Amino acid sequence: MGITDTISNTLSFLKLGESRKIFYNNPINNQLRQDVEHTYIKAYEYNEQELIEHEFASVQECARLKDSRYNVWLNIEGLKRDEIKFIAQTFGINDLVEEDISSIGHNAKMDTFENYIYCLVYMLSYNNNRFFIEQEQISIICGRKFVITFQEEHGKDAFGKLRLRLQNKDSKVRLNSIDFLFYELLDAIVDDYFYLMDKLSMRIETVEDEILNNLNKRSFAKIIFYRREMMILRRNIYPFRDIITVLMRNEDSFFNKRTLRYLKDVSDHINQAREMVENYRESISNIQDLYLNQENNKLSRSMKVTAIVTCLLAPATVIGGIFGMNFKYIPFLNNPYAFYIAIAFMLLIPVYMIYVFKKNGWF
Incomplete structure (x- = not known):
C-alpha cells in the first residue's frame, strides 16, 4: 500500500508539468508550430542621437526597415508561418533558418551565414502559480544593420530592461553597433536563468526541510519533479555555452573586439550557471538519498518495535501453550x-x- 501511495502521489504531482517536453525530439520529426491568432510586431530604429519606435499591424509594413539608415531591432511576438516566410524573403534569410523558426522541438543552436548570424535559444521563466519552469523558443537573427527576434508568445519577455535602456541615448546599446544589441539580448536571457535558479533553490531547500521535519509520501514526488526541472535547465544551458564559445571565435570578424569582451562575460555567466545546475542536481540526489535513508530508518524503527513486542509476548505464548x-x-x-x-x-x-x-x- 505504501508503494502504491507513493506512485499515486508522484503521478499527481508530476501531472502539473505533463504537457512539457523533457527530452529532445527526434530531429527528423520536428513539428511545424500552430499559427497564433494575432502577432505583435514592434520595431526600433536607433542611433546615438535618435530612437524611433514602431508598432506594425502587419509584417508587410516591416519591409521598409530593410533599407533603414539606422540600426534596427524588429521583434515579433506570436508566430505565423506565412509571416515568417515574408520576413525571411524580405531580409534574405535562408530557407533552413525559416524552417527552424517555423517548427518546434529543436536543440539550442547557432548557424553563421555570410551576412547574418542565426541563434535559436530558449527563454526560461518560472510559473509562480504552478511552480514549474516554462520554456519559450527564441530565434535571433543578427545582420550587419539589423536584429530580428521571434518569440513564441506575447507577454513573456526577458527584454523589458533592454527596452528601457534603449530610451537612454547615453546607454551602451545606443552608442555601439548592432552586434552589441545582439549581445544584450543573449545576456538578458542568461540573466533570467539565474533568477529562475534562485527560485528553484528555495523550493529545493523547502523539500529538504520537509523531509527532515515532516516526512511524507508527497516528498518523494517533489524530488522526482525537481529532478525533471534540473533536466530542463541542463538541456538549455549546456548548448547555450557552446553557442557563446563559437561566437567568441569570431572567425568571420562579425563582432568587433569590444563586443567580444562582453561576450566573454556572458560565457562566464553561462559557466557559472552550469556549475549551479550541477550543484543543484547533486543536492537533489543527496535529498533523494536522505529521503530513502529516512524511510529506511522509519521502517527499521517499525521493525524494531515489532521485534521487541514479539519477544516480550513470546514467554506468555510459551507458558500459555504449555499449560494449554x-x-x-x-x-x-x-x-x-x-x-x-x-x-x-x-x-x-x-x-x-x-x-x-x-x-x-x-x-
Missing part, C-alpha cells in the same frame, strides 16, 4: 494458585527482558 496442552497429568493442574503463578511468570519474564534490553542498549 490436553494431557491428563499436568503440573499444578489442581493447585488453586496455579493460574496466578502462570500469570505472574507471564508478566515478570517480559519485565526482566525489558531490563536486559535496556542494559545492553538494544532500544
Whole structure:
C-alpha cells in the first residue's frame, strides 16, 4: 500500500508539468508550430542621437526597415508561418533558418551565414502559480544593420530592461553597433536563468526541510519533479555555452573586439550557471538519498518495535501453550494458585527482558 501511495502521489504531482517536453525530439520529426491568432510586431530604429519606435499591424509594413539608415531591432511576438516566410524573403534569410523558426522541438543552436548570424535559444521563466519552469523558443537573427527576434508568445519577455535602456541615448546599446544589441539580448536571457535558479533553490531547500521535519509520501514526488526541472535547465544551458564559445571565435570578424569582451562575460555567466545546475542536481540526489535513508530508518524503527513486542509476548505464548496442552497429568493442574503463578511468570519474564534490553542498549 505504501508503494502504491507513493506512485499515486508522484503521478499527481508530476501531472502539473505533463504537457512539457523533457527530452529532445527526434530531429527528423520536428513539428511545424500552430499559427497564433494575432502577432505583435514592434520595431526600433536607433542611433546615438535618435530612437524611433514602431508598432506594425502587419509584417508587410516591416519591409521598409530593410533599407533603414539606422540600426534596427524588429521583434515579433506570436508566430505565423506565412509571416515568417515574408520576413525571411524580405531580409534574405535562408530557407533552413525559416524552417527552424517555423517548427518546434529543436536543440539550442547557432548557424553563421555570410551576412547574418542565426541563434535559436530558449527563454526560461518560472510559473509562480504552478511552480514549474516554462520554456519559450527564441530565434535571433543578427545582420550587419539589423536584429530580428521571434518569440513564441506575447507577454513573456526577458527584454523589458533592454527596452528601457534603449530610451537612454547615453546607454551602451545606443552608442555601439548592432552586434552589441545582439549581445544584450543573449545576456538578458542568461540573466533570467539565474533568477529562475534562485527560485528553484528555495523550493529545493523547502523539500529538504520537509523531509527532515515532516516526512511524507508527497516528498518523494517533489524530488522526482525537481529532478525533471534540473533536466530542463541542463538541456538549455549546456548548448547555450557552446553557442557563446563559437561566437567568441569570431572567425568571420562579425563582432568587433569590444563586443567580444562582453561576450566573454556572458560565457562566464553561462559557466557559472552550469556549475549551479550541477550543484543543484547533486543536492537533489543527496535529498533523494536522505529521503530513502529516512524511510529506511522509519521502517527499521517499525521493525524494531515489532521485534521487541514479539519477544516480550513470546514467554506468555510459551507458558500459555504449555499449560494449554490436553494431557491428563499436568503440573499444578489442581493447585488453586496455579493460574496466578502462570500469570505472574507471564508478566515478570517480559519485565526482566525489558531490563536486559535496556542494559545492553538494544532500544
